[in-house]
Every structure is written in C-alpha cells, then in structure tokens.
C-alpha cells in the first residue's frame with residue numbers, strides 16, 4: 287500500500303547509462319507538471335566534490351564526512367535544470383566522462399548511498415515527482431505508484447552517447463564509447479549496494495528501436511491510467 291502523498295504520485299525511471307532516462311524524465315515531468323529529480327546528478331556532484339577534496343573513491347570515512355557537509359539542489363532555468371552543490375552551479379562539470387566513471391566508483395560506497403538515499407526520499411516524499419536513476423524503484427521508493435525500467439542495447443546506447451559526445455566536440459570513437467557504456471553497466475549491476483536491476487513491478491521498455499516520442503507516449507499513457515485519467519489518445 288503506497289503512502290498518502292499530497293502532490294501526486296511518485297514515478298520511478300531506472301535503467302542503464304544512455305537508455306534515455308534523463309530525456310524522458312524531463313519531457314514526462316513537463317507533460318505532468320511534476321518535478322524532475324536526476325539522482326545521477328546527485329552522485330555526480332559527490333564525485334566532483336570528492337575529486338576536488340582529494341578524497342579517494344574507497345575512503346568511506348572521508349566520503350561520509352563530505353556528504354554530511356553537502357547540499358545538492360536543482361534549480362529550474364527556463365527549459366533546463368541547474369545542479370547546485372553547496373550553492374555552486376556544477377551542471378557542466380559533473381557531465382564529463384571522467385566524472386561519470388569516477389561516479390560509478392563512489393556510488394558503490396555505502397556511506398554515499400545512505401546519505402543520498404536520505405536526501406532523495408526527502409525530495410520525493412510528497413509525490414508529484416519523477417526520479418530517474420538506478421535504484422529508485424528497488425531501494426529509494428519501492429512503493430512508487432509507477433515504475434519504469436528503460437533500457438536499450440549496449441550498441442544503441444553507445445551510439446547515442448557517441449553522438450552526444452561528438453556534438454560536444456569530444457573525440458572518443460564509437461567503439462570506445464560502447465566499451466565505456468558496457469563498463470559502467472557492469473559496475474552498476476555488479477556492486478554490492480543498490481545494484482542496477484529491474485524492480486519486479488516495473489514496466490520494462492526497450493527503446494532500442496523506439497523514438498523518444500514513442501517512449502514518451504507509452505510512459506505518459508501508463509501514468510495517466512494510474513492517475514485514472516485514461517489514455518492521452
């Protein structure tokens with residue numbers, strides 16, 4: 287039985303790197319008037335601050351201390367959302383491939399997961415939110431009213447990431463990018479704490495051959511049915 291929520295339901299979108307979680311969460315949140323919570327950005331902010339502080343990715347005491355003094359906020363900026371770490375806009379710095387790989391390492395540490403779990407539950411408790419990540423439907427909000435597990439083939443996810451990086455001027459090859467996607471999959475699925483896996487009650491969507499709009503239509507209709515609003519048509 288889900289908790290009573292004053293602002294609407296909780297939607298969880300989990301899945302591996304490059305599946306389309308951020309893109310779909312942003313669009314679905316706009317359609318529903320919900321808040322978009324990018325939990326990956328929170329882990330990335332911890333990774334960035336740990337790198338700056340010279341804290342090793344396996345220094346649990348140092349990471350715990352860092353998280354105790356860290357506040358991560360999301361601020362709407364027109365159509366986008368800025369990520370603030372202790373008031374500093376770190377939206378760009380957290381998106382580098384270097385930080386992405388470091389994030390996979392620090393996100394395996396129990397103190398980091400426990401600290402961000404508390405923050406994420408506080409952010410979403412009243413509902414009217416869509417949280418994207420790896421463990422939303424399994425750990426953060428197992429009682430979320432709607433859960434999606436969004437995936438695509440490693441090759442397709444690598445191709446998407448390659449195009450994204452190329453547009454930013456990154457020189458990585460397609461083969462390198464696919465390999466990095468697979469490496470992050472293995473790290474996220476193989477860790478002891480909150481591994482990436484599909485919740486038993488999540489609707490699985492394989493977007494390998496679907497457009498963003500086709501995935502959005504499935505998600506929006508599923509949420510509206512759960513809200514008793516019928517199909518969007």
Ligand SMILES: Nc1ncnc2c1ncn2[C@@H]1O[C@H](COP(=O)(O)OP(=O)(O)OP(=O)(O)O)[C@@H](O)[C@H]1O
Nearest residue numbers: 302303304305306307308309446450493496497498
């Ligand atoms: N169904 C799709 N078809 C084609 N391109 C897509 C699709 N979904 C997402 N993309 C593109 O793939 C890239 C990665 O998408 P996005 O960042 O939303 O994935 P993600 O799951 O949030 O990845 P990560 O977890 O690594 O942040 C973006 O450039 C996005 O526009």
Ligand SMILES: Nc1ccn([C@@H]2O[C@H](COP(=O)(O)O)[C@@H](O)[C@H]2O)c(=O)n1
Nearest residue numbers: 325326327329389390393419420421474
């Ligand atoms: N709920 C989550 C979200 C993210 N992570 C880890 O952070 C990395 C970056 O996430 P992106 O969605 O921005 O790619 C990701 O690879 C995970 O290692 C997590 O553990 N739990």
